[in-house]
Amino acid sequence: MNDSRIKFRHLQCFLTVARQRSLQKASEILSITQPAVSKTIKELEEILQVRLFDRDRKGTVLTRQGETFYEHAEAIMNALQQATNSMAQVRAYSDTMIQIGAAPSLTPYFLPEVLLEFRRRAANVQVSLRTSTTAHLMRQLLEREFDMVLCRHTDPEEMSGLSFEYLYVDPLVIVVRPGHPLLQTSKIDFADTRRFTALLPIKGSINRHAADSFAIKQGIGLPTDFIENISMSFGRNYIVRSDAVWFVPWSAVKHDVEDGFLVTLTLPVEITEETAGVMGRAIGLMTRANSVASPATQMLINIIRETAAGMRANAL
Numbered sequence: 001m002n003d004s005r006i007k008f009r010h011l012q013c014f015l016t017v018a019r020q021r022s023l024q025k026a027s028e029i030l031s032i033t034q035p036a037v038s039k040t041i042k043e044l045e046e047i048l049q050v051r052l053f054d055r056d057r058k059g060t061v062l063t064r065q066g067e068t069f070y071e072h073a074e075a076i077m078n079a080l081q082q083a084t085n086s087m088a089q090v091r092a093y094s095d096t097m098i099q100i101g102a103a104p105s106l107t108p109y110f111l112p113e114v115l116l117e118f119r120r121r122a123a124n125v126q127v128s129l130r131t132s133t134t135a136h137l138m139r140q141l142l143e144r145e146f147d148m149v150l151c152r153h154t155d156p157e158e159m160s161g162l163s164f165e166y167l168y169v170d171p172l173v174i175v176v177r178p179g180h181p182l183l184q185t186s187k188i189d190f191a192d193t194r195r196f197t198a199l200l201p202i203k204g205s206i207n208r209h210a211a212d213s214f215a216i217k218q219g220i221g222l223p224t225d226f227i228e229n230i231s232m233s234f235g236r237n238y239i240v241r242s243d244a245v246w247f248v249p250w251s252a253v254k255h256d257v258e259d260g261f262l263v264t265l266t267l268p269v270e271i272t273e274e275t276a277g278v279m280g281r282a283i284g285l286m287t288r289a290n291s292v293a294s295p296a297t298q299m300l301i302n303i304i305r306e307t308a309a310g311m312r313a314n315a316l
Contacts, residue, residue, distance in 0.1 A: 005047050008080075011073045013040040014052065018070050021059040096296040097126045101137040101149040104230050105170065105207070105249035106283070108256075111150070114307045118300050125296045133205060133230065138162060141286060147297050150304070152206045152281040165285040167308035170249045172210045174265040175257065177240045188265055191220045198223040199235050199246040206281050211247040236262075251283075251311070283308075 016026040017037065027034040045052050052066035062070060102111055107129075115127060132140070134151040135158075141149045142161055153164060174193070182188055182196075200223065201207035208228075215222050227244075229235060232252050239246045239262065246253075246262075256262040285304055287293075293301060 006044065010040060010044040010047075011077055013037055014044055015070070015073055015077060017041060017053065017060055018062055018066065021061060023060055096294055097128060098148075098294075098297050098300060099146045100127060100129045101140055101146040101151075102129060102131050103134060103137070103151045103249075103283075104131045104232050105252040106150050107131060107252075108232050109251045109254045110283075110307065110311070114300070114304050117303050117307070121303070122296055122299055125300075127300075133202070138286065141288060144288075147287075147293070148301070149286040150283065151286060153284055154206060159286070161289055163287050163289045163291075165287075167283050167285060167304070168311040170251045170281065170283045172207055172214070172247055173250045173253070175239065175246050175248060175253050175262040176243070176265065178260065178263055180243060180245075180263065182245070182265060183263060190218045190265075193245050193265075194220060194223060194225075196225075197242065197244040198226040199238060199244050199248070200226045200228050201247065202228045202230055205230070207247070207249060210281065214247075 013026065013030060016029055017023060020026045020029065023034050023037050023041075027037045030037065041052065048065075048069065050065040050069075051063050052069060053060050054063055055061075100111075111129065115129075118125070118127075130146075134154055137146070137149045137151055138154070138158070140146055150167075152170070153166070176182060182192060200211055212222055227238070232248075235246050235248060236253075236256065238244060245265070253262050253264075257264055285301065
């Protein structure tokens with residue numbers, strides 16, 4: 001017996017006749033003539049060297065050998081359908097390029113967590129990630145340069161044409177290197193931070209507003225000796241080689257603090273969702289209003305939400 005002689009049409013015809021118990025009904029479903037159905041079944045029986053059907057008052061019924069073959073033929077067709085569906089998903093994902101814009105502070109921790117999980121679920125999707133200021137990201141999103149943007153919440157009037165979904169609060173923290181002079185006392189006087197160079201977010205940014213608001217609230221005045229930047233890698237490398245104090249979003253230094261590479265200064269204000277305006281802002285997912293996400297993009301959005309839920313559950 002040469003199994004390679006069995007074709008898809010043989011299996012399809014066999015299963016249809018078996019299910020319908022009628023050559024005539026099978027021919028109508030398959031859109032071929034009844035003689036063509038009979039011929040196809042006869043070819044299959046010759047290949048298998050068994051009789052697959054008998055005729056009785058109930059119609060065309062499976063023989064004992066036919067019942068055995070039916071189980072295997074049905075499994076083959078189901079497996080083929082699953083393989084076809086899987087390939088359709090692969091094609092849909094492999095043809096997709098998801099464009100993500102993000103604030104730089106989200107690249108050291110939050111986005112790696114998101115994209116590692118996304119890669120486990122959708123290995124063939126291409127992702128492009130670019131960082132910039134929130135204002136620039138919003139403009140680019142409106143111009144369709146991005147499918148989504150992850151950034152801090154801003155004034156509603158600046159988000160015309162955009163939709164913002166809250167994810168979690170990312171507070172601004174103050175970090176220093178281990179062994180910093182400010183850590184030598186049991187209680188930190190924040191006025192002493194003015195003795196050291198401050199690494200600050202760039203002027204006009206939401207994070208800079210948070211840093212300035214904190215300084216004013218603590219009565220220590222705005223720093224006069226400072227370096228502005230939005231580069232997380234620059235801040236990290238500068239801070240460990242100096243006595244500078246770094247005003248930085250928590251998610252940007254979370255791993256460094258947990259690994260003992262950096263140390264946070266204990267703040268006199270507890271960071272909660274209600275007090276986030278003092279030392280932080282809400283992080284959210286921004287998309288164009290009324291936009292429809294592709295299946296791959298929707299999967300990524302769902303993972304972003306799951307990761308954010310974990311951030312909220314393990315808030316600073």
